[in-house]
Amino acid sequence: MGSGGLIVVDEDTCIVDTAKYFLSFTQQESCGKCVPCRVGTRHLVELLDKITKGNGELDDIKKMERLCETIKAGALCALGGTAPNPVLSALKYFRGEFLAHVQNKRCPAAVCRDLVVYRIDPDKCTGCQKCVEVCPVDAISGPRSEPHNLDEEACIKCRSCYEICRFDAIAGDAITIVPGQTDKS
């Protein structure tokens, strides 16, 4: 990933999001002297951001590849020269995941917030009301000791319910984040 470091991630990590993370880092580190690094990395981050938000088009992948080549060939120092590597490696080995984001508007790792839905498994939910308490927008409702309902329209995907459900013994891991159909698809 760029600097030659090796990172082990499982299928819960979205490769587009990871590439965006690396690119935002190099973009912040850019000194701003040469054009390909100063402006090019900024456009790369924007394109990756567009894809993670589910607005990506097939053309954006081609555009990214060309931009990566320009930055690599044109940048003044090694920071700019290696900055596009995470995107190039990700596109080389995980192109399918990019295509899933762009074509199916789906994040296979269920990471990209705009491309997932939160679900409550009625079989697992004990109705402990922990999630009802933490939900900042009152999207979860239901009486105590009965499986709760999650209003997908109201949900802002803040992850609070998922976190508390996952680590609380009473709640018992009933809330899952699934790559789902969104209004954008």
Next chain:
Amino acid sequence: MPKKPKTLKMHFNGKEVSFPEGVSVLRAAELNGIHIPSLCSHKDLSPFGSCRLCMVEIEGMRGYPLSCDTLARENMKVLTDTVKLGELRKDILQLILSEHPFSCLVCGEKEECVEFQSTIRKTGVTTGCRYCPNDDQCELQQLVEDIGVDEVEYPIYYHGHEPESADPFYDRDYNICILCGRCVRMCKEVRGTAVLDFTFRGPSAKVGPAFGRNHIEAGCEFCGACVDVCPTGALADKASKWDGKPDKSFTSTCPFCGIGCQVEIDVKDGRLSKASGAV
């Protein structure tokens, strides 16, 4: 008497040319009438390498070295105009334009627009070439013509800097600055004042005096050298800002003191429009 530099030979695009020892590849090309596009290089300033447009291919060298900071050597074989270089330059110029108002540069009506230039031009904020004091005299504009960019595929990033016009002599609009660093080098290397420098970094980089001081506090003498070397309309002197392209220019001698420096006099509509140092 300084020793005359040795004359050496090299190849540009397969053609053998001669050049004096100690010059850059870009200068050697210039001396032989070969045009290599560039925005940040200037013959009186040290090479900087920020615009990345003067890249060439040199036999035996990796990647795309910059012609402005590569010393020309005996028997060097340089290619200045390959397909790959053309693509790279086009892409880099698009990146430059995505940070600079470009609407007039890629507009389909630009030929017809000339006759309407009498409409609103003196705008506070430059949104295109027709609203820029440097229209028709701009190096970036010229380069877009030369390289042939007719669309910019990237979204526009407008810096959102406030145009600065509080100082007595110059107006500055860093929204149209391309950060080529000519003014910074001019101030540091030729004038020796170092009032201007790059402030902030990355996408927020901006030229200006350090620590947010204004030009007067920072010790600016308002010599005008930065305005003269600016390739865009980011720096403009108030007196001749909206005069447009001069009708004619000639060199004269400054009568201000006994040294008698050469000055370049611009004339517009039968009136002296601008005097700048002849460089």
